[in-house]
Amino acid sequence: MEREIVPVELAVGRAIAHDLTLIDPESGFKGAKFRRGHTIRPEDVPVLKRMGKSNISFLRMAPGEVHEDDAALRIGRRVTGDGVALRGPEEGKCSLVAERDGLLVYHDEDIDFVNDDPDWLFTTLPNKVRVGRGKTVAAFRIGPLMVREEQVARVEGIGHISVLPWRRLKTALVTTGRELYEGSVKDAFQPKLLKKLAEYGGEFLGGRIVPDDRSAIEGAISGWLDEGAELVLCTGGMSVDADDMTPSAIRVVCDSVLFRRTPVIPGANLMLASKGGAFVLGVPASAVFIERTSLDMLLDRLFAGVPPDGEEVRGWGKGGLCAHCDSCGYPRCAFAAR
Known part of the structure; x- marks a missing residue:
């Protein structure tokens, strides 16, 4: 990966390579203000400066590299089981949300396996606890902006995360x-x-x-x-x-x-x-x-x-x-x- 750092005033007209996060302590908001692929406009410059962005990084991926959004999506599609929905990516992160009330189930060793690679960050609610519809049950991302293809392929063999429905016993x-x-x-x-x-x-x-x-x-x-x-x-x-x-x-x-x-x-x-x-x-x-x-x-x-x-x-x-x-x-x- 090659990185080009450009002053924000000179970045107008160029597309950003990853989500840019806004943190507003007064309102409590934290989220992506500008999304990957957004073309910076002149009116964005003051906003970016208020976000603390004096410079903007532009990235050029090398062959065999995977962007953070794509890495999160790939593992997300792999682990999405019954009773959960995939959300994201946002700020490089995807999450799983319960689509029904029930019991959260997954293989503990799968989470450990993913996190054995320090570039991966995978977290969940505790295994085999009851969850309600709409509850976020897992979230995952990579730490850097890019990882190697083999790092993503390695974790694509893990099992599903599911929410089992209650049976009417x-x-x-x-x-x-x-x-x-x-x-x-x-x-x-x-x-x-x-x-x-x-x-x-x-x-x-x-x-x-x-x-x-x-x-x-x-x-x-x-x-x-x-x-x-x-x-x-x-x-x-x-x-x-x-x-x-x-x-x-x-x-x-x-x-x-x-x-x-x-x-x-x-x-x-x-x-x-x-x-x-x-x-x-x-x-x-x-x-x-x-x-x-x-x-x-x-x-x-x-x-x-x-x-x-x-x-x-x-x-x-x-x-x-x-x-x-x-x-x-x-x-x-x-x-x-x-």
């Missing part, structure tokens, strides 16, 4: 506890569950309350599965007390247990099992009175159709301690980034 609730069964205590979890299901568009089939009896719990779970439930949540009886029968009932009914506990607080006593294509979930007691727990992470994964296995869950301990912020920002926090 048919969901049922089994609530365990003699005090609830006899009516001396009101079930506090069902209203919370209905609120959470509304976030995914899930269908609630109903709830059943049973005493601390393993056969009764087994029967309630099996009954919901027979009625077409794709997800059964079981609350109560998930601890290690003598009356806590829910984990053993789930084991009897289900084909396999994916995990029994998770290194996340609140919500360590979380259990996930499967029966055919359906899932049965043992809900930790903390989910009844704490707004966000490990339950929310797991529901995100199940409603997106990417359930975690036991090995993955054992890695949730890093960042798995909720900070209990004064103003909860979930899922825009480290706790949600599993």
Whole structure:
């Protein structure tokens, strides 16, 4: 690449080689004031000087070089998956924006692979967190104005970044506890569950309350599965007390247990099992009175159709301690980034 530096007054009539950025602290604006290819006019000179541009660089690309805009576009077209849209380039940067509500998914190692080249700058929201429509989920660019063709070709083999849509799972609730069964205590979890299901568009089939009896719990779970439930949540009886029968009932009914506990607080006593294509979930007691727990992470994964296995869950301990912020920002926090 050859660079020619010309005083701004002598640059009139020439086309700029890259976006020129305006930063206005008073209005808070930062963006491209003049775009690549713009031909400088006499009336642009005072504006450019106010932007701090006393000189303008004009570039001549050598064979085998790729302009910053073209490099960003090429990797952008490669990584754009389902549920996201490519935006840009602007100021040499492209971004991906969610086109729907759902779960952001990508391969962590792909981002590391791109950033192994110090000329590339690739950043994302945390993997496997819920995002809303219109949210920017990734942004990328090169640092210099030009890179070599082989630097771009190297990263064109990485995978897609996608936003998986929420599935409308048919969901049922089994609530365990003699005090609830006899009516001396009101079930506090069902209203919370209905609120959470509304976030995914899930269908609630109903709830059943049973005493601390393993056969009764087994029967309630099996009954919901027979009625077409794709997800059964079981609350109560998930601890290690003598009356806590829910984990053993789930084991009897289900084909396999994916995990029994998770290194996340609140919500360590979380259990996930499967029966055919359906899932049965043992809900930790903390989910009844704490707004966000490990339950929310797991529901995100199940409603997106990417359930975690036991090995993955054992890695949730890093960042798995909720900070209990004064103003909860979930899922825009480290706790949600599993």
